[in-house]
Amino acid sequence: MVERLKTETVHAVMLEMLNDVATFANEHDLKLFLLGGTLLGSVRDGALIPWDDDVDVGFMRKDYNQFLATYQPSNPRFELLTETNPKSLVPYLRIVDRQTQAESDYYEQTHGIFIDIFPIDAFNKKSWQLKWFFVKQKGLNILRNVGRSTDRYPSDAKLVGLKRVLKMLLPHLSAHRVAQKQSKMAQKFAQGAQQPTQAGVLNGMYGPKEIFPVTMWQKAHQVTFEGMPVWQPDNADQYLTQFFGDWRKPVKNIDKHGSFYLKEKK
Numbered sequence: 001m002v003e004r005l006k007t008e009t010v011h012a013v014m015l016e017m018l019n020d021v022a023t024f025a026n027e028h029d030l031k032l033f034l035l036g037g038t039l040l041g042s043v044r045d046g047a048l049i050p051w052d053d054d055v056d057v058g059f060m061r062k063d064y065n066q067f068l069a070t071y072q073p074s075n076p077r078f079e080l081l082t083e084t085n086p087k088s089l090v091p092y093l094r095i096v097d098r099q100t101q102a103e104s105d106y107y108e109q110t111h112g113i114f115i116d117i118f119p120i121d122a123f124n125k126k127s128w129q130l131k132w133f134f135v136k137q138k139g140l141n142i143l144r145n146v147g148r149s150t151d152r153y154p155s156d157a158k159l160v161g162l163k164r165v166l167k168m169l170l171p172h173l174s175a176h177r178v179a180q181k182q183s184k185m186a187q188k189f190a191q192g193a194q195q196p197t198q199a200g201v202l203n204g205m206y207g208p209k210e211i212f213p214v215t216m217w218q219k220a221h222q223v224t225f226e227g228m229p230v231w232q233p234d235n236a237d238q239y240l241t242q243f244f245g246d247w248r249k250p251v252k253n254i255d256k257h258g259s260f261y262l263k264e265k266k
Helices: 007-027 036-045 061-070 127-147 160-169 175-190 214-218 236-244
Strands: 056-060 078-081 093-097 100-103 114-123 198-200 211-213 221-225 228-232 259-262
Touching: 007 056, 007 061, 007 093, 007 114, 007 228, 036 056, 036 221, 036 228, 036 236, 056 061, 061 093, 061 114, 114 175, 114 214, 127 160, 127 175, 198 214, 211 214, 211 236
Parallel strands: 056 114
Antiparallel strands: 078 093, 093 114, 100 259, 114 198, 198 211, 221 228
16 A cells, blocks of 8 residues: 545545435435434534544435446446445445555455445334344344454454454354345345334444334435435434434544555556
8 A cells, every 4th residue: 555545535535436326316316315424424514524434325225226236336446346246244335446445453454435325124013023133133243243353453342252252263254244144134124014114224333223213214305415415314313313312512433444545556
């Protein structure tokens, strides 16, 4: 690697990728939702959170599948990393930058600057069914993180002892295969839902915090974010409070994904 990129440069690349996705979605009548920290930045700051190093957006499952089947980045610098691509270690889509590479002390990195695109599933399940689903997803998340771990952990990491034991017992564990299992499990859980009452990201990091009344997505409204037409769920305050707690007070987070570097030209 020849040059560590500044946050401003990382943001510029992420926004270029997001603009390409948003333009495609708008042209094909697909609703692209802001999620997580990206929605927080939009509502609170009117922009990306200054220290954030990723973008979180999503489509309802039907739109997600259509996007997956038809989208191609307009810039050859970018690549759609699908869930079936061996380089993918997550159970959702990513747009990645071919000209950069991420480096982390804690996790294997297979690509550079990226944005995450999540499926939003609608379902009608009993409380115990949803709880049991997230128990299983939590277990798979632990296994996936073990599979991509460098066996070094940040100071705030949880279950480090368990993860190290699993790393020894399962030295060839494939994070990619675990991610595929998570993706299939989420689709099966929501499949064939009649009169859904809830909707959200089933294979995200935050479990029940990412599940909301389906009406929040049905009554979504279009907003402009960084000059792009996108959508946000109805009652953003409810979403952000459930997700972050006191979301109005900025709290600086540590770098979650490591550092990004420009690749050496061959």
